[in-house]
């Protein structure tokens with residue numbers, strides 16, 4: 001087991017419904033993987049399993065050398081997760097929120113680290129303001145700050161642009177670009193290729209409960225990338241048509 005994330009033959013069922021079918025996936029240190037797929041493909045379900053928030057029905061899931069769900073406590077310390085819930089306390093300020101999480105994770109030189117993170121997410125000027133006064137975009141940037149505070153091995157982001165207006169999306173992209181530039185290992189879901197095309201070093205497509213296509217970003221022109229994603233979605237549609 002040498003990859004930072006290694007998933008073998010993963011199956012996830014909800015009752016009779018099979019959402020993930022024998023899914024294989026791996027991520028090496030420093031990769032920024034965009035996990036693309038249409039609505040309902042199972043991206044959130046998959047990320048929740050990687051984040052140890054849901055249990056696999058079958059198969060093997062390893063993160064940073066630890067097996068899930070058996071070693072979930074070890075995995076959680078090595079992960080940063082940004083899901084649909086920002087997991088922030090509205091009645092605390094931005095820096096109080098970070099201090100709370102930093103103490104929970106026993107972050108060293110916490111005050112310096114809080115400042116560094118607030119700078120990265122562009123919230124130094126608002127550090128003493130209560131989070132409930134923040135726009136959704138600011139809350140999302142702070143949620144990313146919270147997720148990277150303890151310098152995790154892997155950052156998992158589930159459609160972080162959802163519900164943001166264009167300005168907020170642009171500001172979030174600035175933060176994500178800096179994170180990508182730091183060489184951090186990231187897995188980010190999206191159903192919109194345009195949102196991730198400048199960020200990712202690899203594009204994986206999740207359709208029919210499996211990773212059906214994978215493409216490194218290196219040297220691939222935009223048209224090629226669009227064609228790649230369209231083709232993956234088309235083949236999924238014809239597969240669904242054939243099984244109806």
Ligand SMILES: Nc1ncnc2c1ncn2[C@@H]1O[C@H](COP(=O)(O)OP(=O)(O)OP(=O)(O)O)[C@@H](O)[C@H]1O
Pocket residue numbers: 014017019037038039040041042043044045046191
């Ligand atoms: N707890 C659950 N119980 C039953 N079915 C579920 C549960 N969670 C997810 N599903 C189903 O699993 C399928 C995949 O959902 P999931 O949210 O993982 O997809 P997604 O690719 O993240 O979609 P979106 O982009 O719309 O968020 C959907 O059909 C959904 O209804």
